[in-house]
Amino acid sequence: MIVGNRVGYQILKGGNSSFQTLNPRLNEFNDVHIYEATDDEIILAIELAESAFYEYSKISGFKKSLFFQDIVQLMESQERELYELYCCESGLDQDRAKVELTRTKNQILNFASFIASDEWRFCSSEIPDKNSVPSKPELIKGLFPLGPVVVFGASNFPFAYSTIGGDSISALAAGCPVIVKSHPLHAGTGDLIAKIVIQAAIKNDMPEGIFSNLNSNDYSLGEKLIENPKIKAIGFTGSINGGKAIMRLSQKREEPIPVFAEMGSSNPVIILPSVLRDSAGLWSMNLSNSITNSAGQFCTKPGLLFLVKDEYSTELIDMLVNNVVSKDFQCMLSSSMCSNYNKILKEREGFVKLNYRQGDVKPNYAKPTIGICNSSVFLENEFLAEEVFGPFSLVVECENIDSLKRCISSLKGQLTGTILTDSNEELIETGIIEILQLKVGRMIYNGVPTGVEVVESMQHGGPYPSSSESQTTAVGIDAIYRFVRSICFQNFDHKILPEFLK
Amino acid sequence: MIVGNRVGYQILKGGNSSFQTLNPRLNEFNDVHIYEATDDEIILAIELAESAFYEYSKISGFKKSLFFQDIVQLMESQERELYELYCCESGLDQDRAKVELTRTKNQILNFASFIASDEWRFCSSEIPDKNSVPSKPELIKGLFPLGPVVVFGASNFPFAYSTIGGDSISALAAGCPVIVKSHPLHAGTGDLIAKIVIQAAIKNDMPEGIFSNLNSNDYSLGEKLIENPKIKAIGFTGSINGGKAIMRLSQKREEPIPVFAEMGSSNPVIILPSVLRDSAGLWSMNLSNSITNSAGQFCTKPGLLFLVKDEYSTELIDMLVNNVVSKDFQCMLSSSMCSNYNKILKEREGFVKLNYRQGDVKPNYAKPTIGICNSSVFLENEFLAEEVFGPFSLVVECENIDSLKRCISSLKGQLTGTILTDSNEELIETGIIEILQLKVGRMIYNGVPTGVEVVESMQHGGPYPSSSESQTTAVGIDAIYRFVRSICFQNFDHKILPEFLK
Structure with missing residues (x-):
């Protein structure tokens, strides 16, 4: 299996360095050869994400929810291949693979049903009063996506916290294009999933660039993504040192951006x-x-x-x-x-x-x-x-x-x-x-901490250093709020307001 | 007028450096002599804030709302002195002083009515299901205060964005003790207001340390407050350079903390x-x-x-x-x-x-x-x-x-x-x-940007560098959410849950 970089709707293999994944049970390399992303491929993925953002951010939640449902359907039709590669690349067993894929599909469907109506994007409004002195304007506040988001795949959740796991799907649900920095340990599994996401995106006429999947076996790809001014937020699940490095890079940018890093815990x-x-x-x-x-x-x-x-x-x-x-x-x-x-x-x-x-x-x-x-x-x-x-x-x-x-x-x-x-x-x-x-x-x-329910009332995120932003959660519907911000419209003619604010 | 540092319920003047405020209209110093806070006074304020936090975070919203109402009542009984000193220290005129005090009182009363019931602290809950495999636990999610907060007074809003302005009152409403770094340009006005806040706190049996007001004419006080590990969040309104410096200091801490800096804009x-x-x-x-x-x-x-x-x-x-x-x-x-x-x-x-x-x-x-x-x-x-x-x-x-x-x-x-x-x-x-x-x-x-309504639908905060956290607002009720985080309670016996989550 030869794995390229999925840059928008293309598969690019322009580089001259590649790596293989290991089957840890057998201690043998898998027949999975992955091309590392070149600088040109990285730039192209970012440019496509930026130009897709303008269009994608205006697509209705309903249309996005159909796209999400198709991802799940495609996953189901390819379960066997997914399980097989997952086990070969992670050393985890088939039972775990099944539980994790079910969880991942549920996450996607949860977001699909949450965004099917755009009501969640409406915050509040204030009735104008022309008689008060000074007169009170009409104010309508709604939620808008931040822009292109980079998601770092997690080593320990090839399905649920990687390619189209919790971070990616919540960012896409929020209206943000996503560039995944695939985890090198399971880059083959990541590519299979990325292929599914892109098939579903094409089928649903999503703008090219809302999803790219890039590969690398070292830090440089991640650094280049974080440093690029067109990237507006980061999702990360991994070690404390990895999370800290990302936070540092973000703060060094001319425009620091939010880093939602979930960095482990002793529980x-x-x-x-x-x-x-x-x-x-x-x-x-x-x-x-x-x-x-x-x-x-x-x-x-x-x-x-x-x-x-x-x-x-x-x-x-x-x-x-x-x-x-x-x-x-x-x-x-x-x-x-x-x-x-x-x-x-x-x-x-x-x-x-x-x-x-x-x-x-x-x-x-x-x-x-x-x-x-x-x-x-x-x-x-x-x-x-x-x-x-x-x-x-x-x-x-x-x-x-x-x-x-x-x-x-x-x-x-x-x-x-x-x-x-x-x-x-x-x-x-x-x-x-x-x-x-x-x-x-x-x-x-009177329970054990493992077993994280994917529901609205879950809080997966704690004080630093377990999370970089203790005020947000990485699991459950509320994860979507990490990737939006409020904009208030003052005295706007309703004819030109976004549909969901009218 | 001799101004000390209000550390909990004491007035401390242990230092040997002081400064005066200027009347910019007359270009003459006011008869306001301010003692700069000593290191001991700073540490004491922080320790009192930390110990007050445990008690204050458990006090009902209703009790806090009575405390807030008393602040407003005391302001009204001392309007004349407040206006006079405000004008002498800011060069702004009496009309502006009146408008700003009215706005400040309204902000305080808005929060008083919002927190009078603790309902806002309940997020969501999940019904348990013992028959599902694995069984689904009960989850209840609520909002809890972050801990002691430092607020930097703003030069241009002696009432509305300083001592007990928007940042302070939203942090106190959230259940966080507040230490104000008073703005040196209007330190006399700040002290008058601080006296009012403390009178109201004592009258309402609030724990000592929920509010302190410290003075300094240079950066060192701010730095010492930000660097102290007991401080859990910062509110700031001021220049881009000031905001950036605070963000840098926060990131250099062993535990970085959220900085809510509103840093100006060209609009x-x-x-x-x-x-x-x-x-x-x-x-x-x-x-x-x-x-x-x-x-x-x-x-x-x-x-x-x-x-x-x-x-x-x-x-x-x-x-x-x-x-x-x-x-x-x-x-x-x-x-x-x-x-x-x-x-x-x-x-x-x-x-x-x-x-x-x-x-x-x-x-x-x-x-x-x-x-x-x-x-x-x-x-x-x-x-x-x-x-x-x-x-x-x-x-x-x-x-x-x-x-x-x-x-x-x-x-x-x-x-x-x-x-x-x-x-x-x-x-x-x-x-x-x-x-x-x-x-x-x-x-x-078709309006002008000045005139910021203090209502729920206001968004006062934009992409960096106008704000450090574009996902939050500094004006309106939603400002309270800057100072809380979610905690999820899994399978807790309701008898031992906080009252508002039962």
């Missing part, structure tokens, strides 16, 4: 004493599944577990360790992610007790691991609070509730925070809710 | 040919009043007037020049603003024809001036598009509609854009609406 779980007494079995099982699901490569994986050391705590920890350690060794998304996982565990070795199963591992496979330390060690070594991407979680044993609260207070911003308790009195007495709430975007009560 | 006005033919008299009068109102010291002053040179255009320009030039010389807010105004006009002299009345001016008084140039000169000299703070506007004569459109396309982001026309056919044919819309936050049809 603290607070296990209160009542749980240790009464439901240790249940939660050690639920947590171990949540920690190791998809090899722990979820941004909402519970990475920090806090509990108060008492006569019952050892029992829960033992069960948790047994559950996690007895899981199969797990294939990670890439060899560099796997070696990074092993490197990070090695660095933690002097500080925390690591529990994992001995034995040989295949290349790119990780050992599910539970670390244990006490709260003093945790508080003295800030890096222990950082996200570890992979099937690992750190149990922090605290002397008492106060030291547990100090640990929570020491955390930076997180996507989620979870509280496990069998007693509301206990919970209220600790005052944990108020402390945890300051740190997170989503609070979970 | 282009497009005068289409039909107006030149039929309503030149009306619009030359309206525009000249708008340009010189309050000495042209409004962020929405029409600073750029574009028209197509034809047989009628000279007549409108002549009338406009006559109207503007015949106005009285106008007192500016400060001597440095006035000398800056003169310096900028001097710099433009070689590029544009300047029209003003000859004659001696008193210190701090500016000559109302109209500049004229053609579109080639305008396009070749980017600095001509920049805001000139003061009673000046630049007429750009374009050869035809295309060169006019090139001029509009060359502009950076603006707060407003105005179109004057007597013919919708003419307007549609030019395609001006689409081009202008990309550049502005508010579009005005």
Whole structure:
């Protein structure tokens, strides 16, 4: 399979550098050869996006919703090829591929139904009053798209947070053309999806340039896209370092632009004493599944577990360790992610007790691991609070509730925070809710943080550094508001107002 | 009058540097001596704000609304003192003081009535479904305050955009404590207002620290406030350079925070040919009043007037020049603003024809001036598009509609854009609406941009650099959303949810 760059409705292969994707399970290259985008191809994609913007921003929500529905239909007709390549390029299994494609299709259909009427773009209006002194004008406020948006595909969600995942579809729904910087780990899957999006766009007479898909195996493509003055916003899901670099580049532009970066999280779980007494079995099982699901490569994986050391705590920890350690060794998304996982565990070795199963591992496979330390060690070594991407979680044993609260207070911003308790009195007495709430975007009560519902009430985004813009969400319908701004029309003759504001 | 720093409920004068305010009309210092805040006072204000936040964020909207109403009542009982000091410190006249205080009171009462019920903080909820596989959790999303906010007082709005102006009251309404960096030009007025806010806070049992008012005549106070990790957002109204500096400082923090900076604008006005033919008299009068109102010291002053040179255009320009030039010389807010105004006009002299009345001016008084140039000169000299703070506007004569459109396309982001026309056919044919819309936050049809209604449908904020965050507004109820973020509660027992989410 030869993969070019989809620049508007063309497939361009003008460059002389290319790369291949790896099958991490087999540790062999896939027969997928990807051309890296040239400077000319990048510029052309941006110019097409800009010129498409004028037309696309005026197309009715209803017409866009038909386009979206066709994307889903085309996905369904090509499920088999999509699953196959997805598994080969990610090391994730077919079940996960199916769940993720279903989720992706639901996201697209959610937006299709939300924008089918343009009503959502109307904000409010003010009735004029010619008799007041000074006279009050008529004001009508509506939402308008920002302009061309660049979306960085995520390594861990080839469908749901890449080519036509949450960022792309919410930007397109808002009326913004999208240029995807495809994730190199699954560039073949990305190209299959991009082909579908473009087929649907052509079928629905969308202006050429509303969608392009560019490939590169290094940072330069991303940099060139961010630096171009025609780009008006960025969507990103990935590491903290990647997100920070994008924020820096955006701020260095003559016109800084909004960067919606979702940058990972350690997702603290607070296990209160009542749980240790009464439901240790249940939660050690639920947590171990949540920690190791998809090899722990979820941004909402519970990475920090806090509990108060008492006569019952050892029992829960033992069960948790047994559950996690007895899981199969797990294939990670890439060899560099796997070696990074092993490197990070090695660095933690002097500080925390690591529990994992001995034995040989295949290349790119990780050992599910539970670390244990006490709260003093945790508080003295800030890096222990950082996200570890992979099937690992750190149990922090605290002397008492106060030291547990100090640990929570020491955390930076997180996507989620979870509280496990069998007693509301206990919970209220600790005052944990108020402390945890300051740190997170989503609070979970007696549950696990993995499993992010794609609905309006979801909040996927928390204080920095879990997100660059804690006031927005990357999941659910509200994600669309990241890519619009309000314009107020004062005293306009209604005949010349946009249709949805009349 | 000796002015200290209001740190929580104390008045502190621990420093050994102080300054005085100037009466720009008389060019004499006022008898207002202001102590600059010391480092200890700054730290204390921040610590009080942080500890007040926990309590204040839980206080009901209803209780906060009573506090707001008392602020307005106290303002009314002290109107005379407020007007007097306002005029002495700003050089603005009593009529303007009255209009601005009325506006400020209305802003406060608008927020009081908006937050009287906490309903606005509820976003949406999702009904749980235990039968679906996997089971769907209950999700409830609500809005929560960000934390302590720093507000920089604006030079040109001692009441409406300073101490308890739009930024402060929207942050307090959101549940955020506020530390004001008072504007040194009107620090006495700021202190009178701060005293009122604190009296109302004490009367309503608000936690100490929800409001502090600090003074300084240089940048260091602002820098220390922005750099402190306990501060979670910034509100600013002022110059582009000031706004940029604040954005840079915020990005350099370990945790970057949102900066809501409103940084001025040239507010282009497009005068289409039909107006030149039929309503030149009306619009030359309206525009000249708008340009010189309050000495042209409004962020929405029409600073750029574009028209197509034809047989009628000279007549409108002549009338406009006559109207503007015949106005009285106008007192500016400060001597440095006035000398800056003169310096900028001097710099433009070689590029544009300047029209003003000859004659001696008193210190701090500016000559109302109209500049004229053609579109080639305008396009070749980017600095001509920049805001000139003061009673000046630049007429750009374009050869035809295309060169006019090139001029509009060359502009950076603006707060407003105005179109004057007597013919919708003419307007549609030019395609001006689409081009202008990309550049502005508010579009005005046959009106002037000054006069910003304080209502929900107002949009006061445009693309960068007119605002740092074009997706928010600094005026109207929607300004409150700058200071909150969403938190989603998953499967929480309703008994322990915040009252407004139950």
